[in-house]
Amino acid sequence: MKKIHEEQWNRFKANKRAYYSLYVFGFLFFITLFSELIANEKPLLIYYDGGFYCPFIKEYAETSFGGEFETPADYADPYVMELINAKGWIMTPIIPFSYDTINYNLEGPAPSPPSRTNWLGTDDRGRDVMARLLYGFRISVLFGLTLTLFSSAIGITAGAVQGYYGGTVDILGQRFIEIWSSLPTLFLLIILSSVVQPNFWWLLGITLLFGWMSLVGVVRAEFLRGRNFEYVMAAKALGLSDFRIIFRHVLPNAMVASITFMPFILGGSITTLTSLDFLGFGLPVGSPSLGELLAQGKANMQAPWLGISSFILLSVMFSLLVFIGEGVRDAFDPRKVY
């Protein structure tokens, strides 16, 4: 690690709130990456009749455990459980529901309040809220990260080209961005989602189409400044190609500003997905989505656990991202000394 990066990392670490936020966020994200192991309707491991079975990876017929049907084993069925327990043991995940498992053994009508089986209650279709939050967090962050990555890559490239070449390229690019960013994104999304059935990648593509502009301004400004630096002139005089000058000499200056923005872009991307889901134009029906859960909370005011739990998760996630963002911003600011 170069000295300057080491200093920036140390400055970031010195900001305790940001540092712990990064840890907590990283921990949460890491945990949810293994959601299948934590919340799943299928057992993790079964020991039956001298052999091991991994139902959460592979599907087994009921007959393999001495049952009568050729159909896949239903592990929620007390009869199957009895069969297995008679000749071995069973290891279930902490939460015995996946995001789309419907609990048919509810005591009252869905949505049912928090209980020992459903820690945060169930939603209006009898699905476990805790499991949906876990999977929902994962898909939100993954969506956010992918969108941030792609939109930054496009934005930085566009800004770099505009700023470095300036003149006509710059003017045309700027006018295009002005027009493009004034298109009513939401309506376009609504129209598009009535034409195609949006899935993860569709949504990513559409939001990317209208979301890549956030970094163009900063990067362009840095390049407009940076292209007149004497060491850039010196590089030109050495006979370096434009491509090499851009990457080697000017881009590192723009990266500071870009990286500073990234946690905030990540937060923004997650907000976009959540609000689309909330409006019902987001991920396909049945996907674990925080926005959809919020909408359910709004529709079922008599079941406050829906709204409250999704609200708490979202606010914690955004607070963490903002704290991290602040820390990154201060770490890259050379005037700040702790």
Added chain:
Amino acid sequence: MPLTRERCIKMKDALLTIENLSVSFQMGKRTTKAVENVSLFLQKGETLGLVGESGSGKTVTAMSILRLLPGSAVYPSGAIFFNGENCLTLGDDEIRKIRGNRISVIFQQPMTSLNPLHRIGKQVKEILFLHQDISGSEADNKALSWLERVGLKNPASKLSSFPHQLSGGERQRVMIAMALINEPDILIADEPTTALDVTVQAQILELIQDLQKELGMAILFITHDLGIVKRIADRVAVMKEGEIVETNVPNVIFNSPTHPYTRHLINSEPKGKPDPVDDKDETLIEVSHLKVFFPIQKGILRRTVDHVRAVNDISFTLKRGHTLGIVGESGSGKTTAGFAILKLNKSTGKILLGENSLNDMDNTQIRDLRKRMQIIFQDPFGSLNPRMSVAEIIGEGLSIHNPGITQKEEEEKIITVMDKVGLDPATRDRYPNEFSGGQHQRIAIARALILKPEFMVLDEPTSSLDRSVQFQVLELLKSLQKEFHLTYIFISHDLKVVRSLCHDIIVMKDGVIVETGSSEKIFSHPEQGYTRQLIATAFH
């Protein structure tokens, strides 16, 4: 404490006494010593020149008098007596009464010392209202008369101008008017002429001297330029690394300096002649009718209504191994011309490098030619990418022009060239911020030299360096020229440096050539009035 008020008063006629002053800067846990045990005194009506290279602590000493240093400054020892009071222990209100009233300051940068959002008149009058009980119309009159006194043309219209509407010299005159309007006892002038062109420099110095005679004030004149000190100071104090090494009258300092550092400073004034060259050398560069115009665009359609004629029709030839000096004040187009010759900006006209016509070639062809022509920039630090190590900086051009060079060969070449320019090859993995100004320029020279160029444009390569470092860099350039038979175009405003290095000279003004000829001829028999004026102010 050995110093007492009694002792200070005993010092005859001393208006201001600095006793054993030490100043340090506290950055976190680190303490940097800037000034150590400096003692000075200033008598009524005299001019004390405080001389030293950058970082010698001369500005810190002067700014301590009015406590204008940032909050990180601490004073481990010493006292500054003015009017029998210690400036270092005065309350904030009391020191504020002295600032701009009894002791005034003129700063180096006339561009940034004035607030760009307020009219000149308002800024000048502000000082009057702060320190005097004066009515609005009286202040108007006084401001007007002072603008007249500092030699501004049309003072009445200048009152309602904004700073950007004034030239650098005019702004410095306004700063002087602001500093002197309350008729202070002491004027601290911190490099007041460094940022100005030579001809303007001379006028400002004259103005300061005239006003000193009228008002009878004392001046603490801070500068790195020995020529100025020789001309205006009654006494000279030489500073080095935070300490005063010698104080005396200019006559003694310049003719029989006692301290080796003073001798070193005086001897590092550029002198000597360029190494003789043969007139029969082949022509390497031929420039004819070179023009660089920047369009002025107006209206929504950005129609070009006129051009800024930065370089307007210049022609010259340059023989291999010779040095051509391009001389002129700021805005004369000398740097633009240098860049145009290297195809770093767009130009029209013919530029021949050997048999290659640069303006008829496309970018790829030019890129191949770049190893033959190189440039050294004015700002040595700015021309080095701070994120790259010295070896990366020097070696960068090498891999472009010699594809297929092995890492070992590259390493060897870097080491050889670093030796050549006087850098320790062991430092090649360090970053530019760990080197000094002179070393930065050596790195830049190494970067150019490693490509084995035939021709180099030197764009004020020494003007941001201290005199003694300047001297070393010039010597290096000279010896490299001899060894590799290099051809230089040397762009400078400093005629002393130009005389010691250049065989031929072009004097430029407003984009055109005023006079051209051999160095000897220009300096001994300048034909044009402008050239004479330049020479007169440089070698006063």
